[in-house]
Amino acid sequence: MNAPNFDFAPLLRPGLPQPAAKWTGLAPYNFTGGNNDADELPLAGLIAAANSVMAREGRTLATYGLESGPQGYRPLRKFLAQKLKRDASIACSADDILITSGSLQALDLVNGIFLAPGDTVICERDSYQGTLNRYTRLGVTAVGVPLDRDGMRMDALAAALADLKSRGVRPKFIYTIPTVQNPTGTILPESRRAEMLKLADDYGVPIFEDDCYCDLIWDHKRPPALHAMSKSNNVIHIGSFSKSIAPALRVGYIVAPWNALSRMLATKTDAGSGALEQMVLAEYCKPHFEEHVPVLTRGLRKKLDTLMESLAERFGTAAEFNEPKGGIFLWVKLPDNVDTLKLYPAALKAGVAINPGPEWSTDKTHSSSRMRLCFASPTHEEIRKGIAILAEVCHREFGVPARISNVAR
């Protein structure tokens, strides 16, 4: 087209992020994103669920919110109330739950009622990129608390709270991913959860508990949710079906006391989240969720083994990591001279996508030689080949690993 392009730039509001680039497809060896294992998607069950729920009540799609109102499809909320009780010891009813368009909308709704520019929040030092980016865009300071093999360190949390208090700062909340932490894969033990709740009470700071990976634990043993252990109703809990069923469905949820939930609901001006996906999930999950999850986690665990073996084979001792207790990602430490922000574009050129550490941490120095590798989506063969290529690229760029085995191409 020869038409002159209208210049929108002078009319844009200040502070917008950079424009998006055109999408050019996924990398052949893709170790990024919360994508799931396509082979473990319960497709036959979802198709059967779609048929039965649409045949029975499909005409309710003609009404916004079906017949369930703005908090989301009631049968799905009822299933969640049962699941949360069984798995996480959370006592709640369908009325305490708000269905969202993925847990990302849940993040936005929680952030939206609390955060203004200049505010402070506390989170794990290594944390979910989407959360950290949101704080940056909102002009919010994120104070990162170091983790060890058992998740957020309570001595460090106590110190952070005391330090903020001494400076007259009351953080808006403690954001934590206590159950299969992203990216470290740690699980906060029950004793630490009690300590966190005590500290939260002492300082009058609520807790924002992101439990979106909690279903993916190898031994299916998890401590009660912080929400369940709280005695002061100070915990906002969010979760998702993205990791347990299918990420493209975009169904998440918030469990919160009504004095917080009613505020979020008032700002959820989207006329409801996608109803068909809620209907299909409710219909599938009620009879099948419990049997599906162990099948899924067995498959994920095997892929983790392949990834750890491939790293050992290709990187040797240059790649350090703690075996995660569940999830879909491995947090890997490379030698200090490796800068994963530079490794990233070099690897991508060779067809391998990784998450560079600094994008997943409040501490850019600590994380500069770290990377996150997601293992759910690539096949076993892609994991092996991808890690071999990554080792080659890393060797070429940083001399690490010092020696690499021959790579069959």
Add this chain to the structure above:
Amino acid sequence: MNAPNFDFAPLLRPGLPQPAAKWTGLAPYNFTGGNNDADELPLAGLIAAANSVMAREGRTLATYGLESGPQGYRPLRKFLAQKLKRDASIACSADDILITSGSLQALDLVNGIFLAPGDTVICERDSYQGTLNRYTRLGVTAVGVPLDRDGMRMDALAAALADLKSRGVRPKFIYTIPTVQNPTGTILPESRRAEMLKLADDYGVPIFEDDCYCDLIWDHKRPPALHAMSKSNNVIHIGSFSKSIAPALRVGYIVAPWNALSRMLATKTDAGSGALEQMVLAEYCKPHFEEHVPVLTRGLRKKLDTLMESLAERFGTAAEFNEPKGGIFLWVKLPDNVDTLKLYPAALKAGVAINPGPEWSTDKTHSSSRMRLCFASPTHEEIRKGIAILAEVCHREFGVPARISNVAR
């Protein structure tokens, strides 16, 4: 539960809307909301589409964005490009389209890249409540331009633009619903569209064209979209499947030049809109959209006739309206002494929900005796009974209509 409730109030950000009330169900005679006619929902076709698309490519649900990237399911965007060419003369490709979670997210994304507190926009004087509420929440001044039977008056638009310019104000855009305007049901003729584009060019103001009702025209004749007629690529066009297929699905779209679309895409941080709904819609619409729409509009037109007859019967000359050229709502003028903000709660108590005029207008005086009545969702019988009850309530509260016929209960 006896637990003390943590007080979130001191931590909330300033300027939040009032908390939401608990949902108590829909009114028995519900003339509000963009709900559709459940009988006209193409359920068998949607079920067949769900089966075929899930069987063929359901495993792609394991990946965010399927295999289509962040702009949405490519087959749906391809269908839209063809539909928009055929129906609205818009020349665009799948790459120019961003799929959104309903046209409400489209509103938010467009507003999000342009609007900051203190900004000014131009819109029709009577306009969509959801849009007007968004401007209020954003701290944006909406300058309402009066309409006549052919939509926004161009003499009044020219005057508004000149007045703003004389005060040194450059509005961020002209927001318009040119094709089946909400709430007036008018269609802006092609000649006025050309005038609006000329004024927009003269003043360097882009146009934000909301075409979400454009499929529902009784005679299926519509002028080209403003987007299609623009020579300077200054029009952002949005639409929806809510009115043509099913509102609960929450699928809308934006068509915009890349220098604007890339900005919106960068702020769409929800990891994609619901994929199952996009897949089912694409699969259904490609072969069936064209045959479905006339069936739907025939049904809607009959309901409009029932509504207009009922109003004539129950309100007589006290209810004035122009017959809309399409859509799902009627904009009704009652005598000046009727305050529809007061009629609303009285009617609701009697089981009848209406939209009071002042919520749908920038001019609270002009609209105080007006109301919007949606006719798609209630049955013919509910329309008749609901209008009879509304007339009774209005008579009791305002003495209007002066005499009412006996109501069969």
